[in-house]
Amino acid sequence: MSNELLSPAQMSEADQLTIAAGPLDGYGLMQRAGEAVATKVLKRYPAATHVHVLCGPGNNGGDGYVVARILAGCGVGTTIWASGTPRPETDAALAAKQCPLKPRPLSGFDAEAGSIVVDALYGAGLSKPLSGDDAKAVDTASALRLPVIAVDLPSGVSGASGEILGRAFRADITVTFARKKPGHLLLPGRERCGEIVLADIGIGDGIVAQLAVSTFENGPDLWLRQFPVPAVDAHKYKRGHVGVFSGGPSATGAARLSALAAARSGAGAVTVLSPANAMQVNAAHLTSIMLRKADDSVDIDEFIGERRPSAFVLGPGFGVGERTRKFALALLSSALPRDTRIDGLVFDADAITSFREAPDVLFEASRRSDASALVMTPHDGEFARLFPGIAGDIAASKLDKARLAAVRANAVIVYKGADTVIASPDGRAAINANGAPWLATAGSGDVLSGLTAGLLAQGMPAFEAACAAVWIHTEAGSLFGPGLIAEDLPLALVPVLRDLVEARTAAR
Structure with a gap:
């Protein structure tokens, strides 16, 4: 290659x-x-x-x-x-x-x-x-x-x-x-x-x-063979089910952006998991996206046991604090219903910041042998909160820092920016080069989180799913161009996804 x-x-x-x-x-x-x-x-x-x-x-x-x-x-x-x-x-x-x-x-x-x-x-x-x-x-x-x-x-x-x-x-x-x-x-x-x-x-x-090269320029050549294309006999649950956690009544928009992106990615079903006091707000804005109450870990266990979701997004607009930590650890822990496996978790924004005082608690949970694959998507500030020692190493490049963080957290790290680096605990890393300045807008990262979860739910391995999501997200932003806001992005993904499906089908 x-x-x-x-x-x-x-x-x-x-x-x-x-x-x-x-x-x-x-x-x-x-x-x-x-x-x-x-x-x-x-x-x-x-x-x-x-x-x-x-x-x-x-x-x-x-x-x-x-x-x-x-x-x-x-x-x-x-x-x-x-x-x-x-x-x-x-x-x-x-x-x-x-x-x-x-x-x-x-x-x-x-x-x-x-x-x-x-x-x-x-x-x-x-x-x-x-x-x-x-x-x-x-x-x-x-x-x-x-x-x-x-x-x-x-x-x-x-x-x-x-x-x-x-x-x-x-x-x-x-x-x-x-x-x-x-x-x-x-x-x-x-x-x-x-x-x-x-x-x-x-x-x-x-x-x-x-x-034995382990660093790559991110692009379809790196992950197209794992890109999901639904079979002729596919039904919605064969295409994966994504759960997206919503914040309270005044902070629901981020979760809906993630949910729409997950749906656009090809996931067969997407559910917004909402606090009871935000159900009406979310219901007023959702059509194809399902809605379910999730106030505590019991609600999560019931949802997982009944609907067998493949991936989750936690963090966008959810709030920082103990509740977020509990939800994150519950998703990573072995307390899931028997015979249930989650293919991947995406932690962004508040899910990352909530562990700034106790990062090792998160890292220990992610290193469990039965833990789900974890993708974290920090920008510079969030990265520094979760990995202060690594972030403060002036001798390390962004590539070095992402790799060190991936090993420490046992997670795929999407270190965001105009030169986003995606790093895996196994040492592989990719640098994204199709940067789009139009993506520097509120809510853009929420769309990336949902897109990543949607690809995870369809069976893409965590590193490849993260790389694909970053590239697709940026390509969509470039194609849309000036005037882009986050609400435009889920629909802007469509022509990029169409081209990838055609390329994947032709390569078979």
């Missing part, structure tokens, strides 16, 4: 495995990388009068020397600015030797308006902040507003975390090789990459398969 994401260390290993397997050696890979970048420059900027190639002392700089040689050979005015000399007898040194252009010191970098910059300073492997002449080069390119083509990753962006190390170029195009890196998708690095071009330089799928 081309949706694997390689860490900088894994990318280095892929290079070495490819070289060992032949026929390409290190210089051969460098030659192909430089050709890919030069081709993109010539195609995108055919009228460019001058190209400034900034070369570091390592392999990224070696790619730059190849780019400069090709551009100059095509008659493009080209200048090389070098931040250092490649080590003797390295592939970068050979590339520099093969290039007929004499490099100038980066300390003197200057450029004319209308020229192009190729950033081949450091790429994905940078581990320390840009400083000195490197940082000055960033400032110069930025001040002149020059188009920048980055080799592998804009220099100054961490390939592992997406963090900005001091300063970083803002590229119009980033040409990377074999597979993307986490830094291409995680913020703020993603905003510095511009258009990302994935170039094939001879590192095959078989090489990547040897790396």
Whole structure:
């Protein structure tokens, strides 16, 4: 799959495995990388009068020397600015030797308006902040507003975390090789990459398969095979039953948004579980969604025993406190009726915050061998409340934090944001890249919770269901566009779901 994401260390290993397997050696890979970048420059900027190639002392700089040689050979005015000399007898040194252009010191970098910059300073492997002449080069390119083509990753962006190390170029195009890196998708690095071009330089799928990759770009390729399509003889209870807990009379809307999303996802039946004092409010707004009183754990046990629901949503608009904790622990505990199994639970919002003073109580319950699969969907604030130690680790990336939280909670963690990360306790993680700013609206997360529960109820495994829900939710928001409010989202899911069902059916 081309949706694997390689860490900088894994990318280095892929290079070495490819070289060992032949026929390409290190210089051969460098030659192909430089050709890919030069081709993109010539195609995108055919009228460019001058190209400034900034070369570091390592392999990224070696790619730059190849780019400069090709551009100059095509008659493009080209200048090389070098931040250092490649080590003797390295592939970068050979590339520099093969290039007929004499490099100038980066300390003197200057450029004319209308020229192009190729950033081949450091790429994905940078581990320390840009400083000195490197940082000055960033400032110069930025001040002149020059188009920048980055080799592998804009220099100054961490390939592992997406963090900005001091300063970083803002590229119009980033040409990377074999597979993307986490830094291409995680913020703020993603905003510095511009258009990302994935170039094939001879590192095959078989090489990547040897790396035991566990990080992915979220998309249908990752979970489409598990996406539910109802059988011809399906009836509503074969398609799963979702229970959604409602808040009190003044806080019922969030649960109804979740319930509608669960129904739109394909779940055959959805029931809003309402306090007695909110029954009339909910009844006035529900049609295809069923309604049932649920004031205490006895009511929950009776509902589970009678209707055998497959999944639950707890948290949206429910309220923070002891009652929420009791409901959550009851759903996770072995106190369920005999021969009853819940396929999945989605805890969001108040269900997460209710455990901020006693997170280990929740984690111990979720680690029981008979506990249902748990998905939690925190935004930054909720994540910090439940996992303060992990959230406060400034050395950990968002990807690292989501993984650590998933292991600690024994749950799939959907760490929400413009670069949502979905992490499983088994170590797998996916980064969502189809972010939609229109989703930054109240109630959007409630729809995501219901959509996730609906997919769980139809038999999708927890990690795949969470990944699918995040992608579908975002895609629907992008398709709807400006003016989106949460009430629009359940219906906006329909064209996205239709396309996925068609793709899943065609792939059978």
